[in-house]
Amino acid sequence: MGIPLKLSGVAASEGVAVGPAYVYAPRGPRPAGNVPxxxxxxxxxxxxxxxxxxxxxxxxxxxxxxxxxxxxxxxxxxxxxxxxxxxxxxxxxxxxxxxxxxxxxxxxxxxxxxxxxxxxxxxxxxxxxxxxxxxxxxxxxxxxxxGGPSSGIEGLDRPSVILARNLLPSDTARLPREKVLGFVTAEGSRTSHVAIMARSLGIPAVVGVGEELEKAFGASVVALDGGEGYAVADPDPGTLELFERRRRRSDAEAALLKEYRHIEGRTRDGRRIEVSANLGSPEEAEEALSWGAEGVGLFRTEFLFMERDELPSEEEQYAAYRRVVEVFGERPVIVRTLDVGGDKDLPGIDRPAEENPFLGWRGIRMSLDLPDLFRTQLRAVLRAAAHGNLKVMFPMVTGVEEVRAAREHLEECRRELEEEGTPCGPLEAGVMIETPAAAILAGELAREVSFFSIGTNDLIQYTLAADRGNERLRRLYRADHPAVLELIRHTCEAAREAGIWVGACGEAAGDPGMIPYLVRLGVTELSMSPPSIPRAKKILSEL
Known part of the structure; x- marks a missing residue:
């Protein structure tokens, strides 16, 4: 056994594992060159x-x-x-x-x-x-x-902790699951598919540990804590004993959390907090329900617009939105209108290059500049609202004028549909609070909409001028920074005075350490990755 090496990364899937190390280093296909x-x-x-x-x-x-x-x-x-x-x-x-x-x-x-x-x-x-x-x-x-073999991962012959630069869905599909104790990868984030699949399978995982992982490739044993986000290669006896205690505690907690999947989200003194799911496609709806989702707090619509020759039609969008609404029945589903940054082309749309696309032509700014694109989506949302409890929210808002213009488009689309005799349902409209401008102007915005949804990911990075994808700035990117908390407090106070509710749909909404802050400040709906829902309900029940 070598010298213990700590590998710090992203807490991707909760749980503790200790076992032999298995290094997975696939060789990619080597295609032939030009053809005659x-x-x-x-x-x-x-x-x-x-x-x-x-x-x-x-x-x-x-x-x-x-x-x-x-x-x-x-x-x-x-x-x-x-x-x-x-x-x-x-x-x-x-x-x-x-x-x-x-x-x-x-x-x-x-x-x-x-x-x-x-x-x-x-x-x-x-x-x-x-x-x-x-x-x-x-x-x-x-x-x-x-015609070559896809990989050698099927060769895993004993229960092990897998070390890999990255694991793709096709890799994990071939794994003999009874022999996988945990994953540690150099790349990845909480939303990468290795993380999603690890959570779905209940396999502890730490991802994004970086180049340090290569130093662990010669290790005999690896211990990892997927909840804390770190692993130890070749742990000493004291560390092994610590991880074994954690593993027993983690197993007991996992069994307990199953009991919280389908209870109602409430604090110990009875305050109702809705616990919802973030979805990226209609195919995820049923799985979210199985985790105990009480609604959809964020349905991203970008999947409909990616990598295609033409923009999605009204019918295609309507079918996708209706599918999710019908799965959730009376439970609320919130659709976010298109939010594609200026770094990404859309078919048939001329987009000039931008030095900083994440502060550029995106969200409601783009939608208002492209009324045909916007109104097609709004018509589809209105039609889908006839089949359930659907709401819509506008992203990247910075002022009242944008909200009023968006609502005007919405009402004009409703009138068009009614004149055509096309059924449409009631539709509450809200805005995402993800820019400091929106948070500061929350009092004015609250008079224009039915709800707020705080997009904590963008709110944090725009408030702290810290790109959330920059590893060197990880220490600065904090949801509990006093400036961020003050903007959330101000938003909730403005909403309370106007009589509207406030949700949160960024990573902080499912963060066990942030849930008490958000509830205390006045958030009444938390939307997160579906596997995080049972723990969130348990935390609420103890507040």
Whole structure:
């Protein structure tokens, strides 16, 4: 046993594990180079067959997981099957093969990387984490083309803690689960799919530990605490004893938390606090309910607009929103209108380059400048509202004029639908409080809307001038910073005076340490990643 090495990272999935280290270092596919001129069409045919094989395999995996009751995992593979069958990705690969006589394997990896980088640059952490999905699917297609094995991860022969630079969904799908004690990865965030799948499977995980992980590759034993966000390679006897005590306590707590899934969110003295889920696609709705979600506090709509040749139609959007509303029945579902930063192209929309797209043309600013785009989405939301308890909220608001203009569009869309004889439902409108300007002007904004939803992720970084993706600034990026708490307090006070409610839908809403602050300040709805819901309800019951 070597010298103990502490690896600090992101607390991705709660739980404690101790076991032998298993280093997973996959070798990616090595596609052949250019193809002869006369073989181009055959290369394209090979590519199409590979795409179909991968798409079918992903769909079968999704069906198997859904049948086994693993809805959240199934949704990941369903999304991957859609990526594999994306006609725009296929067209770009085939163009590269025809015009540059590039091998299909190399072409699909290159196109996949271009797509992945566009996702990775997005300010929304959930959408940025989708970069790994695209890379994963592209690598599977390339591997199918070269006919090589996908990885050696199936060789895990005893219960172990896996150390890896990164783990993709296709990797985790092949893992012999009874032999996986925990994950420690160099890359990743709480919203990356390795984190989502670890939480879904109940496997402790620490991600984002960085280059230090390589120093642990020679370790015999690894102990990790997924709740605290750190691991120890080659722990000494005292550390092992400490982790063993934590493991027993963690196992007992996990069993206890199951009892909190479907209770109502209330404080010990009876104050009602709704505990809702953040969703990124309709496929996640049923899984959220299984974790005890009492509604949807944030339904991101960006998934409808990503990587396609044309903007989504009103019918396509209506079907997606209606699907979530019908799953949740009488429970509230809050749809956030489109919030794509200036770093990301939308089909048919001319977007000038911006030096700082995250402070640029995004959210309500873009929607008001593109009324056709905005009104198509509002019409779809109004129609879906006829099927359940739907609400809408506008992101990136900085002033009253924006809210009034947005509401005017909303009412005009309602009148249009009524004149057409198209059913639409009642629809409360709210705003996200994610800029210091919105928090400072909360008193004025509260007179214009039915609710506030505090987007803590952006509010923190804009208030503290600290990019939440910058590792060097992690110590500055704090939800409990006095300036952030003061803006939240002011927002809640303004809402109370106006008689409207306040929710929170950023990472802080599911943070055990922040929940007491938010409730004390006046937040009455907390929206979070579904697996965080039982713990949040337990914390509320003790306040």
């Amino acid at each position: 001129e006369g073989a181009v069409e055959e290369e394209i045919s090979r590519f199409r067959r590979a795409v179909e094989a991968v798409r079918e395999r992903l769909s079968e995996t999704a069906a198997r997981l859904r049948e086994a009751g693993s809805g959240e995992e199934a949704a990941i593979f369903e999304a991957h099957a859609e990526i594999a069958g994306d006609p725009e990705l296929a067209a770009e690969v085939e163009r590269r093969v025809r015009e540059g006589r590039e091998g299909a394997g190399a072409a699909v990896l290159a196109v996949g990387e271009e797509y992945a980088r566009s996702f990775a640059a997005m300010d929304d952490e959930y959408m940025a984490a989708r970069a790994d999905d695209v890379r994963d699917v592209a690598a599977q297609i390339a591997t199918e083309l070269v």
